[in-house]
Amino acid sequence: MTVLDRRTLLKGAALAGTGLALTPWLPAWAQTGSAGIVKPLPTMLGPDVALRIAHQMITIDGRSSHAIGINGTIPGPLIRLRQGQVARLVVTNDLDEDSSIHWHGLLVPFQMDGVPGISFPGIKPRSTFTYEFPLIQSGTYWYHSHSGLQEQMGHYGPIVIDPAGEDPIASDREHVIVLSDYSPLHPHAIFRKLKQMGGYFNYQKQTLAGMLGGRDQPAKERMAWGGMRMDPTDISDVTGSTYRYLVNGHGPSDNWTALFRVGETVRLRFINASAMTIFNVRIPGLTMTVVQADGLPVRPVTVDEFQITVAETFDVIVTPSEDRAFTLVAESVDRSGMARATLAPREGMAAEVPALHARPLATMKDMGMGAMGAGAMDHGAMGHDMAAMGESAPAAEIPVFDPSHPEDPAQAGDAMAGMNHGAGGMGMRDFANAPGVKKSPTVQTISPMPVDRTGERGQGLEGVEGTVLTYRDLMAVHRNPDVRAPGRSLEIHLTGNMERYMWAFDGVKFNEITAPISFVQDERVRVTLVNDTMMAHPIHLHGHYFELVTGHGDYAPRKHTVNVLPGGKVTFDVTMDAPGDWAFHCHLLYHMHAGMMQVVSVRAAAGDGA
Amino acid sequence: MRAALLAGAAWLLPAAAYGQAMEHDHASPPSVEAPAAPEDNPHAAHGGEPSGTALPAGTAPPPAVAKNWAADAYHDPAEMGRVRASLWKEHGGASFSQILFNLAEYQVRKGGDGFRWDGKGWFGTDIDRLVIKSEGEGRFGDGVESAEVQAVYSRAIDPYFNLQAGIRHHVSPNPSRTYATLGVEGLAPYWFEVEAAVFLSAKGDVLARIEGYYDQRITQRLILQPRVEFNLAAQDVRENGIGSGLSDAELGLRLRYEIRREFAPYVGISYDRSFGDTARLARRSGEETAATRLVAGVRAWF
Numbered sequence: 034m035t036v037l038d039r040r041t042l043l044k045g046a047a048l049a050g051t052g053l054a055l056t057p058w059l060p061a062w063a064q065t066g067s068a069g070i071v072k073p074l075p076t077m078l079g080p081d082v083a084l085r086i087a088h089q090m091i092t093i094d095g096r097s098s099h100a101i102g103i104n105g106t107i108p109g110p111l112i113r114l115r116q117g118q119v120a121r122l123v124v125t126n127d128l129d130e131d132s133s134i135h136w137h138g139l140l141v142p143f144q145m146d147g148v149p150g151i152s153f154p155g156i157k158p159r160s161t162f163t164y165e166f167p168l169i170q171s172g173t174y175w176y177h178s179h180s181g182l183q184e185q186m187g188h189y190g191p192i193v194i195d196p197a198g199e200d201p202i203a204s205d206r207e208h209v210i211v212l213s214d215y216s217p218l219h220p221h222a223i224f225r226k227l228k229q230m231g232g233y234f235n236y237q238k239q240t241l242a243g244m245l246g247g248r249d250q251p252a253k254e255r256m257a258w259g260g261m262r263m264d265p266t267d268i269s270d271v272t273g274s275t276y277r278y279l280v281n282g283h284g285p286s287d288n289w290t291a292l293f294r295v296g297e298t299v300r301l302r303f304i305n306a307s308a309m310t311i312f313n314v315r316i317p318g319l320t321m322t323v324v325q326a327d328g329l330p331v332r333p334v335t336v337d338e339f340q341i342t343v344a345e346t347f348d349v350i351v352t353p354s355e356d357r358a359f360t361l362v363a364e365s366v367d368r369s370g371m372a373r374a375t376l377a378p379r380e381g382m383a384a385e386v387p388a389l390h391a392r393p394l395a396t397m398k399d400m401g402m403g404a405m406g407a408g409a410m411d412h413g414a415m416g417h418d419m420a421a422m423g424e425s426a427p428a429a430e431i432p433v434f435d436p437s438h439p440e441d442p443a444q445a446g447d448a449m450a451g452m453n454h455g456a457g458g459m460g461m462r463d464f465a466n467a468p469g470v471k472k473s474p475t476v477q478t479i480s481p482m483p484v485d486r487t488g489e490r491g492q493g494l495e496g497v498e499g500t501v502l503t504y505r506d507l508m509a510v511h512r513n514p515d516v517r518a519p520g521r522s523l524e525i526h527l528t529g530n531m532e533r534y535m536w537a538f539d540g541v542k543f544n545e546i547t548a549p550i551s552f553v554q555d556e557r558v559r560v561t562l563v564n565d566t567m568m569a570h571p572i573h574l575h576g577h578y579f580e581l582v583t584g585h586g587d588y589a590p591r592k593h594t595v596n597v598l599p600g601g602k603v604t605f606d607v608t609m610d611a612p613g614d615w616a617f618h619c620h621l622l623y624h625m626h627a628g629m630m631q632v633v634s635v636r637a638a639a640g641d642g643a
Numbered sequence: 644m645r646a647a648l649l650a651g652a653a654w655l656l657p658a659a660a661y662g663q664a665m666e667h668d669h670a671s672p673p674s675v676e677a678p679a680a681p682e683d684n685p686h687a688a689h690g691g692e693p694s695g696t697a698l699p700a701g702t703a704p705p706p707a708v709a710k711n712w713a714a715d716a717y718h719d720p721a722e723m724g725r726v727r728a729s730l731w732k733e734h735g736g737a738s739f740s741q742i743l744f745n746l747a748e749y750q751v752r753k754g755g756d757g758f759r760w761d762g763k764g765w766f767g768t769d770i771d772r773l774v775i776k777s778e779g780e781g782r783f784g785d786g787v788e789s790a791e792v793q794a795v796y797s798r799a800i801d802p803y804f805n806l807q808a809g810i811r812h813h814v815s816p817n818p819s820r821t822y823a824t825l826g827v828e829g830l831a832p833y834w835f836e837v838e839a840a841v842f843l844s845a846k847g848d849v850l851a852r853i854e855g856y857y858d859q860r861i862t863q864r865l866i867l868q869p870r871v872e873f874n875l876a877a878q879d880v881r882e883n884g885i886g887s888g889l890s891d892a893e894l895g896l897r898l899r900y901e902i903r904r905e906f907a908p909y910v911g912i913s914y915d916r917s918f919g920d921t922a923r924l925a926r927r928s929g930e931e932t933a934a935t936r937l938v939a940g941v942r943a944w945f
Contacts, residue, residue: 131726144717150730152714154722181733226904228739228769229944233904240860259833262803462802474770474799518698521705530802532830535735535769542735542769548708559700580696587695606696614713628735634709 069290071380079114087127093277094284098217100187107282108211109190116171116197122164131155135179138593141166143613148179171196172328173302173346182220185308204300208291214276214310231531234272237392265395271309273370285373305341308622312363321349327592330510337499340491342571342596344620358382368392393493401480401600470526471540477530479565486601487583505583507590515608516587519559529566542628549632552609561604564597575615579607609635740766748940757782772797790814804829849877870895886920907942
């Protein structure tokens, strides 16, 4: 029987040398889709690794489509390195277009960072580039293309760097879990559709049926949101309507399976390699102890669920003590689909797959009205005022100027009366609240009262049962390497316009910037990211770790990517210790492509500073 | 700082203790040995003094802007320049296009069925676009009764609205006319798609048009679109059968099903009526001044 043969073979590979007897226990009711794929990603052991980028097919849940892979797989092979080695990664580009590999989260010399146009010229078709750098850190990382939209097509893979000595995080077994999103549509087609219609992929919009069925906002609130041209269902730009959500390249029906033996401590290295998808991750029946964030150790936090934004990594420890299967669920934040895998003591097992949660609706807080306090701001009161505001600007007047336009006091005056609840004003596009932001059509809204939301659960997790990780729960195991006070502070606004699908920092798209954000080498700066949009943005700084200012003093969690919740803000301190030019961008691929990107320049203090 | 990290020792010493804790007790979260700060007062990690992120930031001025590109020291600056230019353009500067027929329909009319279209196409960047618009109607057998084409330059003037200027050519009825046009188009509060324009002919005639529609989603794919269009004139244009004031209006209600976003067949009803002098002119030439039509068509874009 071929199934048995394959199973035997795979079991042999996965539990090599354990001598565990094969028990083909597979009741029919446990089968969902395939019997499960117990196939760990191929591993390339460093320090010398050869990688080949090429077109290939990918088969997800039985359907094949075109993709870009590395060494023939999607995700690419697990690159396993050891701290203290000098890695030599020889990358050959077999595509007909330029390509590149960026080592996400690795502290490398800038010219090895792999961003075409910033760190190097890219890798031309049919040519090879050799990356060489010392490995000064350990942990879970990943790599991906920084050329065009190749990452969406499968051009990514995991990296694990083992510590030079004994691993402080002990486990009996580990599995790398690469979460990603895949669409049979070409990424250029996805981007074009978003430009043509921002809500193209959203099939969870508010409807008449939804309102009558009680799934949507009540009429009054909906009117108020309509008056502001804000869609509370706009959680993800690209959704399960076109995406399949993958675990290690396998779809939910493929049921990728990670094996364990009862009682083992199992380390799961989660990497969100998605182009556009923030995931909510849980394993019903198991608690997870988070021990590492973005590759660096954190004090263990035990949770039932955590949100992993695009490009983050989290290592968790689970200790399954029952002889049964567990379903690993990673729901997309807009609840339009899920990635699913199984943790099981044997191949061919499956546990119940829970139904998707109800889709979340954005709140006033997501519009940056957080500081008003829940009581005063809750939908009733605010909704009423907003509706009143809208009535003074009937559509038939064809307002050339948005009634909430602050530049035009004559129009804004009366219309805004209902919004002015005291200090600051509550205009949804009041540039007085963001003096550094360029007044342009790129900026649809400006958060009037953004608040630090690092102590809050991510979107869609507000009401779920159990313990959910927040950024405030994270605390570094080791004292931060630089505990100086920041010499200065810097505020950067995350801005966008969903209607035109424009995204930018401070209202200036990357193609419009005239100067990089400049730093003097080794200066320590406090950076506050203010989210003026109604979507979360995973912001990534290349070449540096930053310390989140979340109340943990010199044990602040250090990250390379931080999710800034809608209408919220995040503050971090960073020591700009790596000279060179670095990319700084939103890691939602199409946001970056639309212009939400900048160059960060770090130059030695001495001399001309240039 | 990097050196500190590289030193590595900081990583390994507490690490070992941590690892042991982990092995001893799987069920509860392992405790962390040195250099643990007191959990209840993490701000005061060492000697009770605030440290690290607990410290306030200074007010130093930002440094001068870097004047060169670091990679030029490692790679051919000309090649870097080319790649940099394409990187910049690619991230925010690309051009796109769309052709949309909001109406493309068959009309059931008294005395001979007809057809109608209303569409536009745009090409350009986020801010600057060339827009071609066309609308018209006709009767099977008689051909096109009325048709126009506009070519306008469109510029985004706020997050939702575009200012548009260009020309409008009215092909029929004869005689054809060409107008200069100035208008705005965009998304009004409450999700109304609206468009308003004035037209100035070479002879000095001034016309205006206001139109708008709203997509009421009944389900995710079933959408009811009420639509209105008003045409106005500042003076009589007798040869075109247009009287001053409100000349005509269309009220439409169309129910479409989005098989795909880009392809949605619909059925609906359209009520057309002419007013004032326009109606008088129509009556004089034996045309009807009000009509209710059943329509069926496809809303499509690509």
